[in-house]
Amino acid sequence: MVTIADVAAAAGVSTSTVSYVLSGRRPISRETRARVEASIASLGYRPHAGARALASRHTNVLALVAPLRTDVNVPVIMEFVTSVVTAARSFDHDVLLLTGDEGADGLDRVAGGAMVDALIVMDVEADDVRVPTLRRLRQPSVLIGLPGRAAGISCVDLDFAATGYAAAAHLAEHGHRSVALIGPPPAVYQRGTGYATRFLAGFDDAVEHFGLASATHPCEPTFDGAAAVMRDIDARLPAVTGLVVHNEAALAPVLSILRAAGRRVPQEVSIVAVCPQNVALGLPVRVTSIDVPAPQLGALAVEMVMHLLDGSHGVQTRLLAPVLTEGDSCGPPPPGTARPHTSVH
Amino acid sequence: MVTIADVAAAAGVSTSTVSYVLSGRRPISRETRARVEASIASLGYRPHAGARALASRHTNVLALVAPLRTDVNVPVIMEFVTSVVTAARSFDHDVLLLTGDEGADGLDRVAGGAMVDALIVMDVEADDVRVPTLRRLRQPSVLIGLPGRAAGISCVDLDFAATGYAAAAHLAEHGHRSVALIGPPPAVYQRGTGYATRFLAGFDDAVEHFGLASATHPCEPTFDGAAAVMRDIDARLPAVTGLVVHNEAALAPVLSILRAAGRRVPQEVSIVAVCPQNVALGLPVRVTSIDVPAPQLGALAVEMVMHLLDGSHGVQTRLLAPVLTEGDSCGPPPPGTARPHTSVH
DNA sequence: CGCGCCAGTCGAAGCGCTTCGACAGTGAGG
DNA sequence: CCTCACTGTCGAAGCGCTTCGACTGGCGCG
Numbered sequence: 154m155v156t157i158a159d160v161a162a163a164a165g166v167s168t169s170t171v172s173y174v175l176s177g178r179r180p181i182s183r184e185t186r187a188r189v190e191a192s193i194a195s196l197g198y199r200p201h202a203g204a205r206a207l208a209s210r211h212t213n214v215l216a217l218v219a220p221l222r223t224d225v226n227v228p229v230i231m232e233f234v235t236s237v238v239t240a241a242r243s244f245d246h247d248v249l250l251l252t253g254d255e256g257a258d259g260l261d262r263v264a265g266g267a268m269v270d271a272l273i274v275m276d277v278e279a280d281d282v283r284v285p286t287l288r289r290l291r292q293p294s295v296l297i298g299l300p301g302r303a304a305g306i307s308c309v310d311l312d313f314a315a316t317g318y319a320a321a322a323h324l325a326e327h328g329h330r331s332v333a334l335i336g337p338p339p340a341v342y343q344r345g346t347g348y349a350t351r352f353l354a355g356f357d358d359a360v361e362h363f364g365l366a367s368a369t370h371p372c373e374p375t376f377d378g379a380a381a382v383m384r385d386i387d388a389r390l391p392a393v394t395g396l397v398v399h400n401e402a403a404l405a406p407v408l409s410i411l412r413a414a415g416r417r418v419p420q421e422v423s424i425v426a427v428c429p430q431n432v433a434l435g436l437p438v439r440v441t442s443i444d445v446p447a448p449q450l451g452a453l454a455v456e457m458v459m460h461l462l463d464g465s466h467g468v469q470t471r472l473l474a475p476v477l478t479e480g481d482s483c484g485p486p487p488p489g490t491a492r493p494h495t496s497v498h
Numbered sequence: 499m500v501t502i503a504d505v506a507a508a509a510g511v512s513t514s515t516v517s518y519v520l521s522g523r524r525p526i527s528r529e530t531r532a533r534v535e536a537s538i539a540s541l542g543y544r545p546h547a548g549a550r551a552l553a554s555r556h557t558n559v560l561a562l563v564a565p566l567r568t569d570v571n572v573p574v575i576m577e578f579v580t581s582v583v584t585a586a587r588s589f590d591h592d593v594l595l596l597t598g599d600e601g602a603d604g605l606d607r608v609a610g611g612a613m614v615d616a617l618i619v620m621d622v623e624a625d626d627v628r629v630p631t632l633r634r635l636r637q638p639s640v641l642i643g644l645p646g647r648a649a650g651i652s653c654v655d656l657d658f659a660a661t662g663y664a665a666a667a668h669l670a671e672h673g674h675r676s677v678a679l680i681g682p683p684p685a686v687y688q689r690g691t692g693y694a695t696r697f698l699a700g701f702d703d704a705v706e707h708f709g710l711a712s713a714t715h716p717c718e719p720t721f722d723g724a725a726a727v728m729r730d731i732d733a734r735l736p737a738v739t740g741l742v743v744h745n746e747a748a749l750a751p752v753l754s755i756l757r758a759a760g761r762r763v764p765q766e767v768s769i770v771a772v773c774p775q776n777v778a779l780g781l782p783v784r785v786t787s788i789d790v791p792a793p794q795l796g797a798l799a800v801e802m803v804m805h806l807l808d809g810s811h812g813v814q815t816r817l818l819a820p821v822l823t824e825g826d827s828c829g830p831p832p833p834g835t836a837r838p839h840t841s842v843h
Numbered sequence: 844c845g846c847g848c849c850a851g852t853c854g855a856a857g858c859g860c861t862t863c864g865a866c867a868g869t870g871a872g873g
Numbered sequence: 874c875c876t877c878a879c880t881g882t883c884g885a886a887g888c889g890c891t892t893c894g895a896c897t898g899g900c901g902c903g
Contacts (some may be wrong), residue, residue: 154612154889155887156888156889156890157890157891158889158890166852167852167853168853168854168889168890168891169852169853169854169855169891169892170851170852170853171895172890172891172892173851173852173891173892175894176891176892178891178892179851179852179892180849180850180851181850181851181852182850182851182852185851185852195588197610199606199607199610199611199612200611200889200890201611201612201888201889201890202548202550202551202557202611202612202613203547203548203550203551203552203557203612203888203889203890204548204552204858204888204889204890204891205548205889205890205891206547206548206551206858206890207546207548207549207552207857207858207859207860207888207889207890207891208858208889208891208892209858209890209891209892210855210858210891212547212548214594214613217595221576221580221583221584227572227576228572228573228576230576231566231573232576233574234579234595235551235566235597238566238596239596239597241580242597242600247594247596247608247613248594248595249559249593249594249595250579250583250593250595251583251592251593251594252560252580252583252584252587255587261544262544263541263592264546265544265547266545266546266547267499267544267547267548267859268547268559268592291499291888325861357864365855374780375779375780376780376781376782377782379549402780405750406782409754409757409782412754412758413757433720434720435719435720435747436721437721437722437754438750460706483547499859500862501858501859501860502859502861503859503860511882511883512882512883512884513859513860513861513883513884514860514861514862514863514882514883514884514885515882515883516863517860517861517862518861518881518882521861521862523861524862524880524881524882525863525879525880525881526880526881526882527880527881527882530881531880545859545860546858546860547861548858548859548860549858549859549860549861550859550860550861551860551888552858552859552860552861552887552889552890553859553860553861553862553886553887553888554860554861554862554888555861555888612889660890669885
């Protein structure tokens with residue numbers, strides 16, 4: 154292995170000089186720098202990460218805890234992971250990937266062992282057991298998601314309450330009076346995953362504000378699950394003309410079920426989806442959707458963690474405002490079902 | 499930070515004794531071991547990973563290079579990643595995640611810097627530029643996939659040639675005489691990704707062996723792409739009664755296109771898919787499919803890399819035999835189109 | 844002319860761990 | 874009884890790097 158001593162010898166300087174060339178922490182003359190850099194290149198020198206971590210007390214590695222369950226939407230997770238890794242690299246950091254089911258012990262392990270400088274944790278539950286652990290670690294962390302008690306930890310997420318509100322409001326503004334929410338799988342609610350309940354709360358706010366009739370249905374991420382939910386909705390809210398789909402996996406099945414039943418979108422049923430843009434684009438209908446900006450969120454999490462590391466910012470929570478992209482899946486309700494909502498209240 | 503010296507002092511032994519308790523590399527008496535373990539627990543000691551890596555010359559970290567393009571099927575990748583991380587943990591290793599677009603430099607960086615003990619590389623192309631780099635690294639590596647020149651590097655993959663053969667053969671054995679292959683996106687072929695061409699070769703072998711008429715169509719992973727391919731197939735091979743779908747993203751669209759056209763599965767069209775079981779289960783039809791056993795492949799890659807590390811095995815290539823699971827999407831072709839294949843040749 | 848400063852470099856002291864060689868004590872084998 | 878092997882422990886030498894303090898010249902300034 155080529156060490157810093159080899160480089161120093163080849164360049165005719167001391168090891169500390171090589172180190173300062175590398176880190177830029179002290180002035181080095183033009184010629185010396187050039188000679189050192191030439192030796193580095195010709196020897197193919199790479200600093201030993203462990204030695205560096207030992208001496209400098211930081212690793213340039215971030216831990217990313219990603220959920221690996223199947224009831225969360227896998228492509229969305231992958232987008233988060235990708236954006237975090239990419240953003241981390243742009244800050245000269247690498248990413249150590251942990252699965253969610255390592256739990257709090259996993260965090261203790263990698264943080265306690267000084268394997269990482271900071272942590273980013275996805276799929277945070279309302280009362281997440283990992284939060285107290287994170288709070289006690291020497292390393293800073295950023296959550297993607299919003300736990301119940303977030304005090305002392307930075308968080309970043311889409312503003313799901315505003316998103317739920319916006320989705321229902323969009324239908325209301327088109328004149329719909331009966332709307333249904335097709336939500337994430339029951340397990341997501343049971344786990345107390347914050348985004349689902351926050352979305353629901355926002356949705357309910359809008360329903361109340363606009364005086365709508367509504368129904369709410371968790372939905373398994375399978376074709377059969379979507380079919381069952383559609384039957385439920387028709388049973389409980391037969392007059393439904395607007396659907397809010399907050400479940401990526403259910404979106405395609407819902408569309409094909411509607412088509413199979415001869416219910417045209419948007420003439421008979423309008424749809425607002427909450428999903429990443431690329432999911433919306435993969436569908437047979439250009440769906441009006443509110444983006445889940447996974448890439449931005451991932452990059453933002455990394456930025457925040459970097460600021461925490463360099464001390465330029467303290468702990469903060471950032472919720473991104475929803476952005477609705479109009480497609481072809483929303484229109485006025487069919488005649489006879491709609492009353493202009495200005496006539497209500 | 500609690501160091502090994504603190505533990506040693508608390509237990510009244512030397513640091514080397516603590517180290518030997520931890521590593522088990524030398525016999526330690528029952529009582530000493532107990533005292534040391536008690537000190538470790540009460541102080542909450544965690545060995546410093548960097549220091550350990552420096553002294554022991556290994557990190558207990560694996561690099562995993564995953565593709566982050568969108569033309570490969572994202573859920574499948576996620577399955578690989580998950581299984582690799584889980585398997586690595588079962589061997590007391592962590593996983594450093596790199597994106598495919600770090601290229602050969604990324605490998606050099608993490609390996610040269612001694613951040614990892616070994617590498618697992620996914621999404622290998624036929625003439626992958628990273629292979630020469632991997633060959634020259636100090637650390638062993640395992641490829642998931644099969645490059646053109648694999649000599650000197652371990653590989654693990656599904657036997658895609660046998661898979662292509664089996665898919666076409668299954669249709670032939672049901673009496674189909676005209677079959678079409680709906681393959682991965684054109685970009686996958688252009689990139690020279692081995693699995694696509696190996697699958698195709700196996701498919702063609704079966705076509706020839708059974709004397710079938712066939713058509714082959716790369717397919718974009720979108721609804722529109724699938725629709726275009728279906729039109730193409732009907733134009734070029736109007737008598738088609740059997741479809742082999744080697745493209746997870748196209749599967750659902752193909753099914754709904756057939757349904758929309760009133761072509762029943764399997765009465766008028768039979769389908770054999772190549773996809774992970776969980777994708778097959780998410781569809782409205784129980785599709786006859788050949789599993790892409792991502793979890794097994796990932797775990798196997800980790801096992802192989804561990805054997806490479808402990809020297810118990812050398813370089814080897816392992817191709818998993820395809821396993822076909824019967825569903826409800828294959829039957830005999832409609833009367834009039836089929837002739838018993840024994841009458842041919 | 845003498846002082847202080849700054850740019851530029853070096854030497855050495857760790858960072859926390861593993862591992863080698865040494866050594867004391869014990870029991871078995873000749 | 875002496876040797877030998879083995880068990881159990883210790884001390885010290887690194888592993889490769891960063892960083893602190895110190896040193897050397899040269900320069901500007903009073």
